[in-house]
Ligand SMILES: CC(=O)SCCNC(=O)CCNC(=O)[C@H](O)C(C)(C)COP(=O)(O)OP(=O)(O)OC[C@H]1O[C@@H](n2cnc3c(N)ncnc32)[C@H](O)[C@@H]1OP(=O)(O)O
Ligand SMILES: CC(=O)C(=O)O
């Protein structure tokens with residue numbers, strides 16, 4: 001293990017100095033597209049201003065014989081597109097695949113100055129992050145990249161979940177972690193074939209009641225992902241990095257997608273993946289705090305003065321802890337409003353009511 005004194009030193013001569021704080025840039029939706037798919041690629045310039053993050057996906061969902069086309073397509077798109085203040089990320093192939101090394105060599109050398117974050121799939125432990133960390137430093141130095149490219153891990157194996165805390169703290173490059181419910185389900189031998197979301201069989205049932213216990217008993221569907229998501233959120237918060245819900249595969253079920261995203265938002269996640277244009281608006285709505293909630297948070301902060309003591313507002317006790325909860329909401333709202341004029345206006349209007 002490296003000495004804590006060396007944690008923030010570049011891992012290669014000439015590589016940029018690692019960041020001490022993960023920059024909080026809005027990332028309510030990480031919009032996936034296949035850079036080798038001409039129809040999707042053509043939509044990139046019009047989608048870019050509507051999303052916080054555009055991600056050129058090279059891994060699963062890109063067929064084996066299209067891997068190189070996707071990589072080349074991403075280089076071309078990155079070189080020719082003005083992304084404005086929208087972030088450009090990529091998901092490389094998994095580290096044990098025949099493509100990961102060339103993904104990193106090509107992307108950092110060709111478009112390292114355009115890439116904000118590299119998402120690494122199927123991360124099992126700190127050793128995977130250490131490998132990527134050193135290689136990125138060498139490539140950044142070689143390519144003359146001036147700011148460090150950050151790393152995002154997908155939590156999608158049972159081993160990865162067991163090691164989530166060490167993954168979150170493995171490098172100053174760690175930007176965040178996303179839940180990967182499909183591969184994780186396979187890795188754990190869960191018996192769901194869905195990409196995220198609930199399952200009608202995963203439930204609790206009301207106790208027997210009525211005459212002789214024969215009355216119909218209500219059932220309540222439970223959340224298959226709660227444990228993992230909560231554990232991931234804690235690991236991320238403990239290491240000052242950002243947690244995300246991943247993909248919701250039932251594109252047509254926009255209602256359940258919104259529910260899944262909202263559960264993640266309430267639990268501490270800052271965003272989710274959009275796999276299809278219809279999911280962009282859902283993520284934007286869910287991961288932006290409600291104007292009324294923001295106005296309430298301002299009210300509490302205003303009433304709490306220096307943030308200590310206890311006061312009653314509208315019948316609800318407020319104290320040092322609720323002051324901090326409200327600061328979380330206001331801090332997020334301010335960061336989003338700085339990028340989103342519509343939201344800025346909605347928050348200003350709600351504050352005046
Ligand atoms: C478990 C995991 O690893 S999840 C992450 C990996 N998976 C992905 O990245 C999947 C990304 N999304 C997709 O591939 C597609 O959205 C699919 C296959 C799910 C559905 O695609 P389609 O059947 O073409 O959907 P649909 O017909 O509704 O698309 C409407 C239009 O939106 C386009 N479109 C669909 N998805 C996207 C996208 N993610 N980005 C940009 N454009 C898109 C289509 O090309 C189509 O364009 P057209 O109107 O010019 O024909
Ligand atoms: C997100 C992802 O890659 C998965 O669910 O497997």
Ligand SMILES: [Mg+2]
Pocket residue numbers: 060121156180182183
């Ligand atoms: Mg996966």
